Amino acid sequence: GAVVSQHPSRVICKSGTSVKIECRSLDFQATTMFWYRQFPKQSLMLMATSNEGSKATYEQGVEKDKFLINHASLTLSTLTVTSAHPEDSSFYICSAKRQRGGIETQYFGPGTRLLVL
């Protein structure tokens, strides 16, 4: 089956620093990837849609200058949390869309837990 990886799986950083999270589709090409955020005991909230070779589309209320997304290739999207603050601590999950035989399916990464001190 299709595999999506995320790196790192867990990161702790100091307030004010930036953190980059990578999302890779390991065995398929993904022109579209999605970034989600999950708070404890809450839904996954879509933050943005990442399109290869173009700017990401952000959901309402998500600061694009704070959450920088770069979809540099068909297998890699990165999310950079800039000037992180404790309220940015969360679980970040990516997914990659694969198209095969006219059917689109989203495959999810295992998530990255961010803790900002």
Add this chain to the structure above:
Amino acid sequence: GNSVTQMEGPVTLSEEAFLTINCTYTATGYPSLFWYVQYPGEGLQLLLKATKADDKGSNKGFEATYRKETTSFHLEKGSVQVSDSAVYFCALILTGGGNKLTFGTGTQLKVEL
């Protein structure tokens, strides 16, 4: 707006017990409905889906029927196993909604011997 409501967990069952995890939704259009499962340390995996009213999705012994009249998509399994222990997410996508999934909060299932 669109939303998905799931029963709160954790749900703890003995092996071979019957499982029901309730899911109801609100949507502005005609959604497709999904159940995803997340095993410890892994990504979300699509478990089953239904794209129109009265459709039944099934996989690995799990079933869910798209009930438009009650706006529900309850997940059921007749006999759970310890290996079914995971977090289960109900989700929807609106037709023409650009693959934007709306998730429920997830329900943790613990199956004990």
